[in-house]
Amino acid sequence: MTRSDHNIVREGLSLHLNRLWRFGLVLSGRPDDAEELVQATCLKALEKSHQFQPGTHLDRWLFSILSSIWKNQLRRDKVRRGEGNVNAEETLVFDGGSHLETNILARQVLTEVMALPEAQRQTVFLVYVEGYSYREAAELLDIPIGTVMSRLAAARKALSELNEAPAGGISEERE
């Protein structure tokens, strides 16, 4: 590892902290867990900075680290502690208020997405929010591209059904 690798990754981390936190929030559903994920990602990325290939997308590399930490460590710990399933109603609760508090309908959209099963939620986020291609999302999530397609189709269906019952519950179906 060289100091130059380290500096590239360090600068990239600083640039992408908020997006990493947002991805952590989408995965875990909780702001404090998201912060913990970012912290672990910073440590891991700096430790492995020699593995980053200059000229490739640093943000995607960081996202893959965060995703892997979530998959291999934090989620397992949460499930063990009995906190595995995120309750959409408790999701995105920011003590002290949030920018989204003022935009009720935007919050509604966010709640709808956060109520999707985790697999659909993270795929929707990567493709529709972060702009990943289907192939890139498949690579990051380590799943076949067909699974990306079926998750997106299932998520679109679920969201369209919510248009029919806006005040109703959200499907409990899980992948």
Add this chain to the structure above:
Amino acid sequence: MSDIGSHKISDAELLVAYLDDALDEETRDETAQRLKEEPELQALFEELSEGERPLRTVFDLLLKDAPTERMERMLEEIDHADADDGGIGAMGYAMAAGIALALFVAGVLAGRMSVPAIPDGPAVELAGKGGDHETEAMAEHSGWRQSVAEYLALYERRSFELMPDNREVQTKTLKRLSDATSGDYSLEKLTTDKMQFKRGQLLNFKGKPLLQFFYLYEGAEPVAFCIIENGETDKTPAHERRNGFNIVHWVSGGRAFMLIGKVDAAALTALAATYAGKFG
């Protein structure tokens, strides 16, 4: 999309990929042709289109809630611990992890009590005499208009243009919305010469059903016609501006109405007269 291995694509997956512009040219053309010829596929397409949400813009709002300063401090501490260690070895990161964890715990404990200040929402530009302020009672009733304005601001013009026009499906959707709200929202009633109906949806605003009908005004400019039953007393149409939109709003029979868009205020007012005549 030609490289998905042995996965057999369902119609729903195909249409979502079509909506996402993720198909190769040949498959896209075939799908477009099938959509012209197969009513069932059209209906599915419409259904999946209704799952469209302004996701990127909504999730960008979330970035403003990120604890940026705290995370910057955490990153700096990790980096300093590494530099103090004189190398970038495993021990350096173990120490950094310890420090960062301590900071993290302290930060989160503090954070549970106070999250960094959130910037104020977009400014409300109320029309009227010299920058009138809303009273609390006014704000209670105008809150839904502010929310609709903020919500509409999340949509791009392209989102409206992409909304498919399928009369049969639109009619079905409107029948469903009419039944759900005990109202009469037929396509004929909702459409005027200048207003090309695109889609209707039912939202939930503080537990009250909020109907939202999207249009393209004169085939170009997005406009929404919205209705909420909030028990207000009758009011004649009035104009205001919020979030860069012109709004004409009125109340009749306990239902509040609004037309909102970036069209000229006079044109919107004329439209409001038409819609008030039709709906109350």
